[in-house]
Amino acid sequence: MEKNEILRIYGTDYKEMTKTLLNEARLFERIKKGARIGIKPNLMAPVPADFGATTHPEVVAGIIEHLQEHGFNDIRIIEGSWVGDKTEMSFEYCGYNNLKDTYGITLVDTQKESAYETGNGDIKVNVCKCMQDVDFLINVPVIKGHCQTNITCALKNMKGLIPNSEKRRFHSMGLHEPIAILNSCLKQDFIVVDHICGDLDSEGGGNPYHTDCVMAAVDPVLLDAYVCKLLGYEVSDVPYIGLSEKAGVGCADLSTLKMHTIGGDGVEKDEVLPVSHRIIKLKDFAKDVDTCSACYESLMEALERLQDEGLLEKFNSKIMIGQGNRGQIGEYGIGNCTSKFKHYIKGCPPESDDIYEGIKGWIEEQ
Ligand code: SF4
Known part of the structure; x- marks a missing residue:
């Protein structure tokens, strides 16, 4: 799979779809033997995935099975819910404690982690220490609208890897610049996108819109630029995308994008979503x-x-x-x-x- 590609698959068996997608993307070939793998879902609050706000556990199950079938067993799911909700409740309500028991993986709550300082240039960011024990990071965001940044997907989902105090500080800095800096010093190696039923207006869900799609991508900037197009925004409406591109995280030029639908007829059709804003x-x-x-x-x-x-x-x-x-x-x-x-x-x-x-x-x- 190339850096300017997005693979997608449609259906309703989310775990099997994800496994087919990852085999097609040959995810296992990207990971070094013995690597410590981190999976970062979006569990912003203890609400079930069909509410339109959190990552379906079936998608994460598909990722884990793909990894384990290819001999990768050092796997941890890493997340911190938003300020005001407890991650341990989200792990329970969203079905992640079941994943831990079924697959023998580890759950890491970043709300309980201490942090280390990193960053490029003048602005430093505090990242949870657990990230120092990850060799390969798989980001698993949900495509959603967002009341402050208009959209949220791959770049913004990384905010779950910083402590609550840092999340508050990010908001006090206007979000866009710190999100770009965070992404410039914390690399996501692969992205599996839950585009099953995200809320097109709200990060917190409540009005899920079903598309029954799971996607894979490598470039978070290109992916987020594509999400702008899907949700009826210009890339310039989401400043952290351009800032991330400037910081060298990826390329926001949609003319370079190659879409490929697994099981499609070879003709790539644009998805049409209702734009309500x-x-x-x-x-x-x-x-x-x-x-x-x-x-x-x-x-x-x-x-x-x-x-x-x-x-x-x-x-x-x-x-x-x-x-x-x-x-x-x-x-x-x-x-x-x-x-x-x-x-x-x-x-x-x-x-x-x-x-x-x-x-x-x-x-x-x-
Ligand atoms: S904006 Fe102020 S009151 Fe609201 S959650 Fe943040 S710190 Fe608390």
């Missing part, structure tokens, strides 16, 4: 200054409910959210970072239900 429209109601993902997702979920009930248009103030509001005063705020505001919803991150009830109360008072 539903969450983007809700962003107008809030002002975000360096907000953590879980906090922003909770707000968007609450705003969506209020909009569905026809209440949101009745609220005529801006809602402030994010770490940039710490110590500031204001009117309406979300999360403990806005604790000095006249009205604010407690929590770090606050629950979506609390935000919904809180804003509903503000609307009634106005």
